[in-house]
Structure formats: C-alpha cells, structure tokens
Amino acid sequence: MSQSFDEITTQLKRRHRKSARLKWLSMASLGVALLFLIVFFADMLNKGLPAFQQAMVQVEVNYNEDAETMGRAALEPDIAPLVSRSFERLIPGMIRDNPDLLGTTETRWVLTNSDVDQYLKGHRNELSEDERAAIDERVENEQVEMKFNTTFFTHGDSKMAERAGIMAAAVGTIMTMLVTLAVAFPIGVMTAIYLEEFAPDNRFTQAIEININNLAAIPSILFGLLGLAVFINFFGVPRSSPMVGGLTLALMTLPVIIISTRAALRSVPDSIRQGAFAVGCSRWQVVRDHVLPLALPGIMTGSIIGLAQAMGETAPLIIVGMVAFIPDVSASFTQAATVLPAQVFTWAGEPERAFVEKTAGGILVLLAVLIFMNATAVLLRKKFERRW
Amino acid sequence: MQTNQIFLLFCGILLLLGLVAFFLGRAKAARVRGAGISMYAQPDQYAWFTVLATAGPALVVSGVGAFLMLLLGAQIPTTYLLVGSLAIAAGGLAIGVLQIRPDFHARQAIERVIRLLLAGAALISIFTTFGILFSIIFEAIRFFQKESLWEFITGTTWSPGASFLEAAGRAEEGGSGGQFGSIPLFAGTLMITCIAMLVAIPIGLMSSIYMSEFAPHSVRNIAKPMLEILAGIPTVVYGFFAAITVAPVIVDVAGMLGLDAAYNNAVAPGIVMGIMIIPFISSLSDDVINSVPDSMRQGALALGMTNGETIKYVVLPAALPGIISASLLAVSRALGETMIVVMAAGMRPNLTANPLEDMTTVTVSIVAALTGDQEFESSATLSAFALGLALFVVTLTLNIVSVVMIRRFREKYRINDL
Numbered sequence: 001m002s003q004s005f006d007e008i009t010t011q012l013k014r015r016h017r018k019s020a021r022l023k024w025l026s027m028a029s030l031g032v033a034l035l036f037l038i039v040f041f042a043d044m045l046n047k048g049l050p051a052f053q054q055a056m057v058q059v060e061v062n063y064n065e066d067a068e069t070m071g072r073a074a075l076e077p078d079i080a081p082l083v084s085r086s087f088e089r090l091i092p093g094m095i096r097d098n099p100d101l102l103g104t105t106e107t108r109w110v111l112t113n114s115d116v117d118q119y120l121k122g123h124r125n126e127l128s129e130d131e132r133a134a135i136d137e138r139v140e141n142e143q144v145e146m147k148f149n150t151t152f153f154t155h156g157d158s159k160m161a162e163r164a165g166i167m168a169a170a171v172g173t174i175m176t177m178l179v180t181l182a183v184a185f186p187i188g189v190m191t192a193i194y195l196e197e198f199a200p201d202n203r204f205t206q207a208i209e210i211n212i213n214n215l216a217a218i219p220s221i222l223f224g225l226l227g228l229a230v231f232i233n234f235f236g237v238p239r240s241s242p243m244v245g246g247l248t249l250a251l252m253t254l255p256v257i258i259i260s261t262r263a264a265l266r267s268v269p270d271s272i273r274q275g276a277f278a279v280g281c282s283r284w285q286v287v288r289d290h291v292l293p294l295a296l297p298g299i300m301t302g303s304i305i306g307l308a309q310a311m312g313e314t315a316p317l318i319i320v321g322m323v324a325f326i327p328d329v330s331a332s333f334t335q336a337a338t339v340l341p342a343q344v345f346t347w348a349g350e351p352e353r354a355f356v357e358k359t360a361g362g363i364l365v366l367l368a369v370l371i372f373m374n375a376t377a378v379l380l381r382k383k384f385e386r387r388w
Numbered sequence: 389m390q391t392n393q394i395f396l397l398f399c400g401i402l403l404l405l406g407l408v409a410f411f412l413g414r415a416k417a418a419r420v421r422g423a424g425i426s427m428y429a430q431p432d433q434y435a436w437f438t439v440l441a442t443a444g445p446a447l448v449v450s451g452v453g454a455f456l457m458l459l460l461g462a463q464i465p466t467t468y469l470l471v472g473s474l475a476i477a478a479g480g481l482a483i484g485v486l487q488i489r490p491d492f493h494a495r496q497a498i499e500r501v502i503r504l505l506l507a508g509a510a511l512i513s514i515f516t517t518f519g520i521l522f523s524i525i526f527e528a529i530r531f532f533q534k535e536s537l538w539e540f541i542t543g544t545t546w547s548p549g550a551s552f553l554e555a556a557g558r559a560e561e562g563g564s565g566g567q568f569g570s571i572p573l574f575a576g577t578l579m580i581t582c583i584a585m586l587v588a589i590p591i592g593l594m595s596s597i598y599m600s601e602f603a604p605h606s607v608r609n610i611a612k613p614m615l616e617i618l619a620g621i622p623t624v625v626y627g628f629f630a631a632i633t634v635a636p637v638i639v640d641v642a643g644m645l646g647l648d649a650a651y652n653n654a655v656a657p658g659i660v661m662g663i664m665i666i667p668f669i670s671s672l673s674d675d676v677i678n679s680v681p682d683s684m685r686q687g688a689l690a691l692g693m694t695n696g697e698t699i700k701y702v703v704l705p706a707a708l709p710g711i712i713s714a715s716l717l718a719v720s721r722a723l724g725e726t727m728i729v730v731m732a733a734g735m736r737p738n739l740t741a742n743p744l745e746d747m748t749t750v751t752v753s754i755v756a757a758l759t760g761d762q763e764f765e766s767s768a769t770l771s772a773f774a775l776g777l778a779l780f781v782v783t784l785t786l787n788i789v790s791v792v793m794i795r796r797f798r799e800k801y802r803i804n805d806l
Contacts, residue, residue, distance in 0.1 A: 208513060215517055222524070
C-alpha cells in the first residue's frame with residue numbers, strides 16, 4: 001500500500017517541523033541558562049550597590065568633660081540617637097590622646113547608625129516618626145548626606161553594620177593566597193614536568209595520573225576534613241590562620257595546576273625538544289631552556305584560574321575555622337584571619353537588614369576580583385598563545 | 389623568638405656556604421680547563437653540582453631533625469641540630485670541590501638530583517589522597533568504636549545533640565545519648581541532588597546540543613564563555629542568592645498554589661545548585677558531541693534524515709556513554725556541594741518526600757558537627773568524619789565509573805574518526 005505524494009509531503013513537513021522544534025527548544029534552554037546569569041547579576045547589583053553608599057551626618061562635637069568618660073555627652077541630645085555608636089566610643093580616646101581638644105567644639109561629618117542609613121535607602125528600619133522627621137529636616141538642610149562608603153573598604157568586621165568593612169577579609173585573602181601559591185605552584189609545576197617530560201610510562205606513573213584526576217573531583221569539604229585532621233590536629237598548625245587555610249587550599253588547587261601545566265607542556269611541539277636534544281642538551285636543559293619558556297603563558301593561565309577557584313572557596317575554610325570574627329587587620333600567617341567568601345558567609349548569617357546589603361556588597365567585590373583574574377588569564381592566553 | 393633566629397641563622401649561613409661553593413667550584417673547574425685538560429661538563433655545571441652537594445644533605449638532615457623534634461617529640465637541642473647540619477654542609481662543600489675532576493659527569497649528577505626532586509613533588513599528590521583517606525578513616529573508626537555502624541547505616545534519627553554530655557562523662561544528665569542514623573541526611577542530599585539534576589541535565593544538555601549542532605560560530609564564541617562565568621561564581625555567592633532571592637520566590641509561588649513551603653525548603657538550593665552545574669554538564673557533553681565523527685552525521689543526512697532526526701537517532705545515542713559519564717560527574721559534584729545547602733537548606737534532619745519542607749544534607753551535618761565549641765573527642769564531632777567517609781566513597785565510585793565510561797567512549801570513536 002503506497003502513500004500518495006500529498007501524504008509524503010505532509011509527513012516530510014511534520015518531520016521538518018519536529019527538527020525545527022528541537023532547534024528552538026535547544027536554543028531556548030541556552031537562553032534560559034543565560035537568563036539565569038543576567039537575573040543573578042542584576043539581583044546582586046541591585047542588592048549590593050547601595051552598600052558602597054553610606055549616610056553621613058554633620059554634627060557639632062563638643063569636647064566637654066563629661067565626654068571624657070561618656071562619648072555621647074559630646075553630641076547634642078537630639079542628634080545623638082542617629083549617630084553611629086562606633087563614633088561615640090571613639091570620643092573619650094580622642095580626648096585622652098589630645099588633651100588640647102577639651103573645651104573646644106568642632107563641626108564634622110560622622111557615620112550615622114544603620115537605621116538612618118537604611119531609612120534613607122528606603123529599606124525597613126526601626127526609627128520612630130519623630131526621628132524620621134528630624135532626618136528629613138536635616139536632609140533638606142544638607143546636614144545629612146549619602147557619601148561614598150570608605151569605611152567599607154578600610155575597616156574590618158564589626159557588629160555595627162555601618163562600621164563593618166572588608167579590609168580584614170581582603171588582607172586575609174591575600175595572605176591565604178600567598179601561602180596557596182607558594183605551595184601549590186612549585187609542586188604543581190614540578191609534578192607536571194615530571195609526568196610529561198621525565199616519567200617512564202609505567203604503573204607508578206599511571207597511578208599518579210589516575211590519582212590526580214580523582215583528586216580534582218573530590219568534594220572540597222573533604223579537603224577541609226584533611227586540613228583539620230592532618231594540619232591542625234597532627235602538625236599543630238594554628239587553627240583559623242592563613243597558614244592552615246592556605247595549605248588546605250593548596251592541596252585543592254594542586255590538581256588544577258598540574259592538569260593545566262601538563263596541557264601547556266604537551267602543546268609544545270616535539271620538534272623543539274628534538275632540536276635541543278640534537279645539539280646535545282640534557283633532559284633538564286631541554287625542559288629549562290626550551291620547553292618551559294614556551295609553555296609559561298599556558299602555565300600562568302592555568303595557575304591564575306586555579307587561584308581564582310581557590311579564592312572563592314569557603315567550605316574547607318569553615319572546617320579549619322577561618323570564619324572568625326576579625327575586627328582588626330592583622331598581617332600574620334599564624335594568627336586568626338578570615339577571607340572574603342568567609343566574610344560573606346558570616347554576614348549572610350546576621351539577622352539585620354543592613355547586613356544583607358553588606359553581604360551583597362562583599363559579593364560584588366569578590367566577583368569583581370574573580371572576573372578580573374579570569375579576564376587576565378584569558379587575555380594572557382590570547383596574547384601569548386602560539387599555534388604550531 | 390629563638391627558633392626564628394636559629395632558622396634565620398641557618399638560612400643565612402647556608403646561603404653563604406652555597407655562594408662560596410658556587411664560586412669555589414667554578415674557579416677550580418675553570419682552572420682545570422684553563423690548564424688545557426678537556427672536561428666532561430661546563431664549569432658552571434661543576435659549580436652547581438658543588439652547591440647541591442653543600443645544601444642538599446644539610447637541608448635533608450635539618451628537615452629530618454625538625455620533623456623528629458616537632459612531631460615525635462625527640463629532645464634534640466636546636467643548637468646541636470644547627471651546628472650539625474652546618475657541619476654537614478661544610479663537609480658537602482669539601483666533597484663537592486674534591487669531586488671536580490675532568491672525568492666526573494657533573495651534568496648527569498645534577499640531572500639525577502633534579503629527577504629525584506621532580507618525582508618527589510609528584511608523590512605529594514599521592515600523599516594528599518592517602519592523607520584524606522587515612523585521616524577520614526582513622527577518625528571514622530574512632531566514631532564507630534563509640535556508636536554502632538548498623539545504626540549509622542539503617543537508623544532514621546539523627547540527633548547528635550546530647551552526645552557531648554556523654555563525652556563529658558555526664559551521660560545521665562542529658563537523658564538519652566546522641567542518635568546517629570544517617571538515612572535522613574542521605575535522603576535530604578538525594579532530594580536536593582535530584583532537583584539539581586532535573587534543572588541541570590535538560591538545560592545543560594540542550595544548550596550543548598544547540599551550541600555544537602545548530603549555533604553559528606559567533607553565537608558559540610559568546611555563549612560558551614558566558615556559561616563558564618556561571619561555573620566561576622563562588623558557591624558561597626550562590627548560597628546567598630538561593631537563601632535571599634530564590635527561597636522567598638519559591639515560598640510565594642507555593643503559596644499561590646495553596647501549598648505550604650518552609651523558607652529553607654529543598655527546592656531553592658536544588659534549583660540554584662542546578663544552575664551552578666549547567667556549565668559543567670554543557671561543556672562536558674559539548675566535548676563528547678563534538679567528538680562524534682562527522683562521517684556519522686553525513687551518513688544520516690545522506691539517507692534523508694532531518695537535522696533533528698540525525699541528532700536524536702544518531703548523534704545522541706553515539707554520545708550517550710559520554711553524556712551519562714558527564715551526568716555522573718555532575719551528581720558527584722552536587723552530592724559534595726556544601727555552601728549552597730549550608731546557607732539555603734535547613735538544619736533539621738527530616739525524612740520526607742516533600743521538597744517544600746526543610747531538610748538537611750550530609751555536608752550540612754559535617755559543617756554543623758565541626759563548627760560548634762564541642763570537644764574533638766565527642767561522637768558529635770567525630771560523626772563528621774564518618775559522614776565524610778561515606779561521601780568520599782560515594783563520590784569516588786561515581787568518578788571512577790564515569791572515567792571508565794568516558795574512556796570506553798573515546799576508544800570506540802578513535803578508530804572511526806578517520
């Protein structure tokens with residue numbers, strides 16, 4: 001029983017429609033994935049950008065004798081509840097350090113507390129009607145203004161939202177990354193050189209290779225358990241320190257660096273090695289003088305990407321105790337410190353509305369750093385990549 | 389800090405000795421060669437050999453000494469160690485200089501040392517794996533000495549709370565001890581992983597089909613790196629996004645449908661985890677689909693199949709082992725993911741099939757067990773290692789299965805790919 005041409009044509013049309021449907025469906029799912037990305041960034045910018053603005057109030061500070069013991073006495077009673085308590089606490093110390101201040105008055109811009117800040121940004125706050133009216137009046141007199149939030153970049157953590165900043169976490173991140181880089185980079189590159197250029201193809205080498213691939217897929221939290229059991233409990237590295245955090249992350253970054261370095265070494269053509277061997281170079285001389293310089297851009301790219309990955313990692317650092325409350329910047333490898341993602345985690349747990357903003361602000365800084373690093377890696381690869 | 393001073397002194401003197409070794413060695417080699425005798429290596433190579441002979445043994449001895457002192461508690465006065473290793477350095481220097489003879493292969497000696505160093509570095513990755521394995525197994529055994537393994541595997545109540553009283557020797561006061569039945573935790577993990585996979589596998593796979601089969605190059609070149617951005621976002625950021633933005637939306641939507649959802653429901657972390665895994669699946673399946681040989685597509689098209697049919701009946705079945713292996717890797721990532729669930733999922737072990745309820749996962753329990761102020765010896769803390777062991781075994785199995793599958797896939801098409 002044969003079909004008429006009409007039937008076959010409709011059948012063909014149906015088949016082509018199906019094919020087109022698959023195309024649109026697959027295009028739509030890519031669109032959905034990219035839409036997620038856009039929604040995510042829009043949401044973070046929307047929540048985080050206000051964190052870079054902070055309400056400031058112009059007050060008259062009257063350094064009287066009462067203020068020597070209780071800072072609040074230096075401020076006029078109507079404005080005092082609006083000023084950040086962190087400033088009030090500073091006043092006695094200022095008088096102690098500089099006794100000449102006593103008896104003088106000074107007009108200066110100081111931080112408001114976070115409720116005023118949130119009120120001006122249109123968020124939920126706990127101000128009374130009178131206080132709101134007082135602020136509105138001062139806004140009109142230009143005695144209350146939104147200014148760029150320098151505190152956020154120059155201070156450590158604080159329980160007062162208006163005073164909390166990312167400086168301590170940023171320094172902690174830098175210290176931790178220094179340890180990670182100092183450990184993971186040489187060991188990773190050396191391992192890759194051994195496996196690519198020196199190792200005979202035997203069971204031992206294969207075991208190392210399989211092992212490295214597995215290591216790359218182990219959940220990061222297990223590296224935290226390793227750090228806790230081996231570095232802290234066995235070797236006695238101080239808990240919460242950039243040292244233990246950096247070592248833990250180094251072990252995690254190691255496979256990334258090894259795999260990318262091997263790829264970079266493999267992309268150097270054999271003719272270069274053969275040429276060097278032909279003029280009598282030893283293996284190490286070939287690697288040092290010819291292969292490594294050519295593979296260096298690839299190695300750098302891989303290392304930067306690995307480092308960026310380590311920089312965003314939080315789970316193993318929680319296990320080794322790097323989610324500490326760190327109000328002061330300390331540049332020591334053995335003292336308690338925190339890192340940017342851990343700071344974000346800590347703030348995310350604070351119940352106040354003002355901290356949501358801080359969290360998103362910290363996230364924006366973290367994302368900016370990570371995107372910068374990845375962009376550098378990509379540019380490095382584009383600029384120096386050679387195709388043979 | 390006396391140890392610091394001794395360390396600095398050691399480094400300084402060793403550096404000095406190294407410099408002396410370098411210049412002495414080079415001078416001697418240059419002298420020999422200057423006398424017209426042909427040598428096996430260059431003066432610089434003799435010089436470096438002398439440096440290695442000086443520093444190597446001294447570093448090894450001081451390293452072993454420090455290891456013995458710090459870890460095994462051996463009582464070696466630091467000054468003895470310092471003087472001893474420096475003496476060895478001086479001895480090494482003398483031997484190194486003596487070795488500078490025309491018939492000595494300095495370059496090969498250096499080569500051997502470097503080879504050894506590189507192999508040593510390669511061993512560290514093996515040590516790391518065994519370090520993870522042994523540290524977890526060791527502590528997990530201690531946990532199972534206190535609590536029953538059977539209860540851990542089959543129990544349905546996870547409440548480690550009261551066990552610290554037991555550890556403090558006050559078991560009577562807290563009533564019953566802790567209960568460690570891990571089924572609710574694994575059920576929660578499985579639930580969130582399933583939701584994540586429901587999001588990630590269709591979207592990731594379809595995106596990769598679009599990018600490798602339909603998209604023009606320009607779209608592909610833009611879309612691919614943009615998807616990779618999703619993979620580069622730190623998990624703590626995803627956690628915040630899930631908890632602050634996605635969870636309220638889920639609650640609202642459920643409310644509209646007349647359902648009651650908890651704010652730390654399982655759907656929000658599941659969806660966000662799925663988004664995180666999309667680029668992982670899409671880039672892996674992209675590789676796999678691209679490595680299906682074009683001859684197969686051409687053959688299918690030549691038989692009159694439409695593009696869609698070619699993909700559905702030829703490309704995808706051929707790529708299936710690779711896609712499954714990518715999905716298994718993605719599952720293993722989702723199982724071990726920590727920050728998203730710590731921030732957005734619940735803390736209450738809850739054995740339920742309703743994803744709108746709050747439930748907790750293995751990783752959340754590990755974090756919860758290790759962040760309190762509890763004594764390390766208590767069962768509550770050690771339970772983290774037992775859970776870690778289970779997680780390790782599961783993820784390792786998934787990884788190995790997926791590696792084997794992808795290797796089979798590649799071998800199958802290496803022959804066809806002419």
